[in-house]
Amino acid sequence: MSKLQIDPQLLVQNELLEKLRNLQAIPVHPITTKYWSLGGSGGWLGTSTTGILKCPDGVGSFQHYVNGSIYYHPSTGAHEVHGLIKSRWKSLGWERSFLGYPKTDETATPDGIGRFNHFQGGSIYWSPSTGAWEVHGAIRSKYSSLGWERSFLKYPLTNENTCPDGVGRYNHFQGGSIYWSPSTGAHEVHGAIRSHWASLGWERSALGYPTSDELVVFGGAARISHFQHGSIYWSSTAGVRVLKERVRVHVKILTMPTRFTINEQFAAMQEVYAVAGIRVDCATTETLNLPTLADVDVGGCTMGSVTPEQVTLFGNRNFVGSNDVVVYFVNSTVPGYNGCAAFPSGRPGCVVVRTASRWTLGHEFGHVLGLSHVNNNDRLMTGNGTFNITNPPPNLTSGESSTMRSSGLSTNL
Ligand SMILES: [Zn+2]
Known part of the structure; x- marks a missing residue:
């Protein structure tokens, strides 16, 4: 017997190997691959209740199991759906609904409470207390x-x-x-x-x-x-x-306020004006380099009477619509006030000084919108200085509110 003689058993094994190679050349369906990856018939999906079937669109396919389904589409791959999320998808019309095919398996939400599947056209979210709903x-x-x-x-x-x-x-x-x-x-x-x-x-x-x-x-x-x-x-x-009404305010800064920020003053103004049903919109903010007007001469600060410096200052109305109001943040007024609401005709606005109170902006705008002083420190329009307001946020009466809304500077929304 030659040492080179081939063992007939070896030949048989080679034929078997060749057959196995041919078997592996037959592609395993992506649904089967997914099923195997989830444990096959021994996994939580359980045994199949259908074969792998074509979807009505002729492109996708699916297989149902005792505890869920796997759906496959060439553009999304194969993903499982089960439980109440599957029930919701089914109630909407499966893959023929706006949701289309699943793009994920059922996945735990990052909060650790619920579950979701993403689909081509949306998502279904489930939690124990809310059930399953689509978005x-x-x-x-x-x-x-x-x-x-x-x-x-x-x-x-x-x-x-x-x-x-x-x-x-x-x-x-x-x-x-x-x-x-x-x-x-x-x-x-x-x-x-x-x-x-x-x-x-x-x-x-x-x-x-x-x-x-x-x-x-x-x-x-x-x-x-x-x-x-x-x-x-x-x-x-x-x-x-x-x-239901608004005033459009433009901010012009000559000197930045130091006691309360511009935002704090606007927040305080809006808090009071909300009672009157008026929204305060800050439309634009502009820095003005006008050092000679930063300590502005306001004379007696009487409505309807203005100084040449006020006329010059209020001439700076860039970006401002005719019904809009302007606040000029200045270093001080001469003589010294918290602010002043006297403005030249057709240029509604006011000045507020660097050290003004939280309520000065709203108070001066109250004047611009037609309000007068009262002798009551519970109210925004107190004539005793807004630093002396005793019950923040200060009150506006219904009469004052209606005067402001009908001032012509407040617009219906
Ligand atoms: Zn006043």
Whole structure:
């Protein structure tokens, strides 16, 4: 027997190997690969209840199992859906719905509480206390930009629904709502502002749809949401206020205030003006290099009577519309006041000095909008100096509020 003679058993093994190679050349379906990766029939999906079937679109395919399904599309790959998220997807029409095919398996949310699947056309979010609901489109983008379930909104409580007015769309969430309309886009509304908007009738109220998220007011503690036809303001002291009027203010800085920042003075002004239903918009801020007017001669500071220096100063109205008002922050007035609201005809505005009180800006604008002094230190318009105000924020009477709203310098929103 030659040492080189080939063992017949070895030949048989080679034929078997060749057959195995041919078997491996038959591609395993991506659904089967996914199924195996999840443990196959011994995994949580359990045994299959269907074969691998084509979806009605003729492109994708799926297989159902005892405890879930795997869906495959060439552009998304193979992903599992199961439980209440699968039930929600099914109720919307599977892959033929706007959601399309799954882009992820069911995944734990970063907050460690809930679960989600992303789909081609949106997402379904589930948590134990809220169930499974879809979010999609511009509302989903807003939800994402706020931080998904880790934001104050937490988990969705509804699918995206059509608003009762038939125009817009909304999702409610545990911590608020997102409203969308074609002309306003998607914005969140929450907390006391949302409750008040709801009490007025949501988008069918006179305010219409939100045009902003909830915003911080001049860097302070108050909050505001803007709507198509007004704003809702909230602070712990003023409560909830609907603002249907606004004054547009332009800031001109000759000397930066040192006792209270410009933002602090505006926040204080808005806090008082909210009671009158007036929104304070700071339209522009400009620095003026006018050193000779930084200590401005205001004479007796009487309404309707101005000095040449006031005429020159109030001539600086760059960017300012005719109904807009200007505040000039100066070093001091001569003689010395906190501020002065005497202005040349047709150039409404006031000056506020560097060391003014928190309430001086609102007080001087009160004069510009037609208010006179009162002898009462509980009120914004006290003639005894706003440093002596005893009950911050100071009061505006309803008569004063209506005078301000009808001044011609306040515009309906
Ligand atoms: Zn005054």
